[in-house]
Amino acid sequence: MRFLRRQVLTVYAVLALAYLFLPIGVVVAFSFNNPRGRFNFTWEGFTWKNWTNPFGYPGVSGALKVSIEIALVSSFAATVLGTLIALALVRYRFRGSATTNLLIFIPMTTPEVVMGASLLTLFVNWRIAQGFGTILIAHILFNISYVVVTVRARLVGFDRHLEEAAMDLGANELVTFFRVTLPLIMPGILAAGLLAFALSIDDFVITYFNAGATVTFPLFVWGAARVATPPQINVIGTAIFVIAVTGMLANILFQQIRSKRGVVAV
Amino acid sequence: MLHRRKGAIPYALLAPGMGWLLLFFVVPMWYLAKMSLSSGLFPTFSFSWAWGNFHDAITAYQVQFIRSGEYAAIATAIALAVSYPLAYWIAFRGGRWKNLFLLLVIAPFFVTYLIRTLAWETILSDNGIIVHALQDVHILGSNGRLLATSAAVIAGITYNFLPFMVLPLYVSLEQVDQRLIEAAEDLYASRARAFARVTLPLSLPGVFAGVLLTFIPAAGDFINAQLLGTPRQYMIGNIIQSEFLAVRDYPTAAALSFVLMAAILVIVLAFARILGTERLTVSA
Numbered sequence: 001m002r003f004l005r006r007q008v009l010t011v012y013a014v015l016a017l018a019y020l021f022l023p024i025g026v027v028v029a030f031s032f033n034n035p036r037g038r039f040n041f042t043w044e045g046f047t048w049k050n051w052t053n054p055f056g057y058p059g060v061s062g063a064l065k066v067s068i069e070i071a072l073v074s075s076f077a078a079t080v081l082g083t084l085i086a087l088a089l090v091r092y093r094f095r096g097s098a099t100t101n102l103l104i105f106i107p108m109t110t111p112e113v114v115m116g117a118s119l120l121t122l123f124v125n126w127r128i129a130q131g132f133g134t135i136l137i138a139h140i141l142f143n144i145s146y147v148v149v150t151v152r153a154r155l156v157g158f159d160r161h162l163e164e165a166a167m168d169l170g171a172n173e174l175v176t177f178f179r180v181t182l183p184l185i186m187p188g189i190l191a192a193g194l195l196a197f198a199l200s201i202d203d204f205v206i207t208y209f210n211a212g213a214t215v216t217f218p219l220f221v222w223g224a225a226r227v228a229t230p231p232q233i234n235v236i237g238t239a240i241f242v243i244a245v246t247g248m249l250a251n252i253l254f255q256q257i258r259s260k261r262g263v264v265a266v
Numbered sequence: 267m268l269h270r271r272k273g274a275i276p277y278a279l280l281a282p283g284m285g286w287l288l289l290f291f292v293v294p295m296w297y298l299a300k301m302s303l304s305s306g307l308f309p310t311f312s313f314s315w316a317w318g319n320f321h322d323a324i325t326a327y328q329v330q331f332i333r334s335g336e337y338a339a340i341a342t343a344i345a346l347a348v349s350y351p352l353a354y355w356i357a358f359r360g361g362r363w364k365n366l367f368l369l370l371v372i373a374p375f376f377v378t379y380l381i382r383t384l385a386w387e388t389i390l391s392d393n394g395i396i397v398h399a400l401q402d403v404h405i406l407g408s409n410g411r412l413l414a415t416s417a418a419v420i421a422g423i424t425y426n427f428l429p430f431m432v433l434p435l436y437v438s439l440e441q442v443d444q445r446l447i448e449a450a451e452d453l454y455a456s457r458a459r460a461f462a463r464v465t466l467p468l469s470l471p472g473v474f475a476g477v478l479l480t481f482i483p484a485a486g487d488f489i490n491a492q493l494l495g496t497p498r499q500y501m502i503g504n505i506i507q508s509e510f511l512a513v514r515d516y517p518t519a520a521a522l523s524f525v526l527m528a529a530i531l532v533i534v535l536a537f538a539r540i541l542g543t544e545r546l547t548v549s550a
Contacts, residue, residue, distance in 0.1 A: 009351060009354070009355050009359070010355065010359065012351045012352070012355070013351060013352050013355035013356070013359075016348050016349075016351070016352040017352070017367075017370055017371070019348070019425075020370070020371065020374045020425075020428065021370075021373075021374055022389065023374070023377075023382050023385035023386055023389060023425070024373075024374045024377055024382075024385070026385040026388050026389055027377055027381055027382070027385045030385075030388065040388075041387065041388050041391055042391070042393055080282075081282050081283035081286060082283060084279040084280070084282065084283055085279065085280055085283040085284065087279055088275075088276040088277075088279035088280045091276070092275065092276035092279075094273075094276040094277065097276075100280060100284060103284065103287055103288075103291075103292070104287075106291075107287070107291055109478070109482055109530075109534075110482075110527065111482060111483065111485065111486025111503070111526060111527070111530070112483065112486060113486050113488065113503045113506045113507060113523065113526075114298075114486065114506075114523045114526060114527055115291075117298060117506060117510055117519060117520065117523050118291075118294035118295050118297065118298040118523070119290065119294050120510060121294060121297045121298045121301050121516065121520065122290070122293060122294035122297050124309070124516075125297050137290055138290070140286060140290075141286060141287065141290045141291055144283055144286060144287060148283075198376065201378075202375075202378055202379055204379055204380055204489065205488075205489070208507075208511075209507075209510065209511070217378065218378055218379065218380050221378065221380040221381060221384070222380055225380070225384060225493070229384060233381060233384075234381065237377045237378055237381040238377070240376060240377070240378065241373070241374075241376045241377045244373075244376035245369070245373045245376060248369050248372075248373070249366075249369065252365045252366060252369060255365070256362075256365075
């Protein structure tokens with residue numbers, strides 16, 4: 001009976017994972033489709049041509065370039081700003097820390113339409129033309145909270161004795177920070193940066209409200225979907241998926257090897 | 267670490283990031299609030315304490331508000347039912363492959379949101395296998411369809427926000443001390459009872475966080491209704507979006523935004539009270 005129940009749970013978990021991957025299978029399969037019309041919704045036949053010509057639909061490469069630029073800049077800026085906040089929150093007691101925590105938490109619980117709309121209202125009021133700059137402002141904004149939460153989780157489990165040891169051995173505060181603290185919290189900072197990059201490159205709603213005439217990759221997909229769904233969309237979607245998953249797999253394997261060697265996994 | 271000038275340092279660390287949040291989150295909310303009480307036509311709106319905007323917005327779009335709540339609640343419930351056993355399985359049976367299984371859960375979400383949703387459009391389409399299978403077993407009539415129905419929109423929402431449910435559930439289940447479950451079983455609790463009295467209560471913070479993180483974006487979503495539904499399935503997000511970007515009736519759209527936020531807040535607080543986890547909202 002107990003054995004059976006174990007199997008029931010495993011079967012359920014496998015089914016749930018299959019459900020998660022069903023649409024991804026469709027995306028990958030249809031990147032090899034050879035649609036006759038403008039829409040890529042029914043299977044017409046296998047072809048390599050979408051993969052040999054991934055930017056063969058007008059506007060795709062430009063949109064992708066904008067998305068990558070915004071993701072790089074916004075994830076970097078948000079990681080710096082968010083890490084500083086996390087350091088202040090974990091390392092110091094100060095007046096206003098409760099308010100700070102609240103102000104970090106609220107943006108994550110604000111529906112995206114509302115956040116996008118409020119920024120739109122701001123830019124209209126200040127007569128700021130919408131475009132690349134306003135998208136960047138918005139992406140840095142929604143990423144900060146996620147960076148703070150991620151880095152803070154790392155800092156909370158930090159052994160302060162390591163810093164004290166460095167200072168006892170004559171290192172000053174700055175040297176201690178750059179030689180001890182920063183390397184130890186680096187995995188957390190990198191994880192936060194990657195999360196921010198992923199959130200930025202995938203964002204549609206907030207960008208949609210604040211893009212002006214600038215087109216990011218999700219905006220391109222949205223615009224294209226009204227008149228056509230070129231299989232190149234699937235090719236790029238699959239490529240981003242494969243790159244991201246390969247990177248994360250490598251990270252997991254690396255950690256496994258490290259922990260086997262007995263290096264403290266921080 | 268830093269001992270001197272302790273008073274000023276935290277504020278110096280906070281200043282750039284919190285400045286950004288104040289300037290581009292708090293200030294815009296203030297403008298949005300002012301806009302919700304303004305009147306006039308695009309592009310010249312003037313602040314006039316127009317409380318009527320709220321009344322008009324609610325009466326005009328009551329249907330979409332209720333629909334958003336329903337869709338989001340159903341999607342959240344299904345997501346919980348799918349995710350809890352999965353998170354439980356990874357946490358307790360994953361062994362040293364836990365991280366790999368977690369990766370499998372997150373991986374699908376590295377395909378752009380819109381592309382994922384378009385894939386559901388393919389899966390649920392009239393020529394797709396699911397529709398044909400349901401027609402064969404007569405759950406759907408021979409002309410029955412899935413696309414452009416509430417079911418399709420709810421299915422899309424459920425799928426798209428699933429990691430927000432799985433991850434917090436996993437985190438709280440992973441922290442459950444196995445010895446507590448063993449102790450319950452040593453004291454002659456059946457497995458079901460040990461689960462109901464030990465594991466489940468200890469995982470409630472994860473349930474709360476997961477429900478919160480799923481329900482909020484689900485209630486504000488408009489992409490699924492747009493791509494998988496028709497105007498008859500439109501949610502309040504669709505209305506806010508079109509009022510802002512197509513109709514350009516900013517005051518109505520701003521009022522709708524605040525009603526949505528207030529409604530979500532009320533539902534979240536009520537839910538917190540039911541679960542008895544008010545304390546946890548702070549740490550969530």
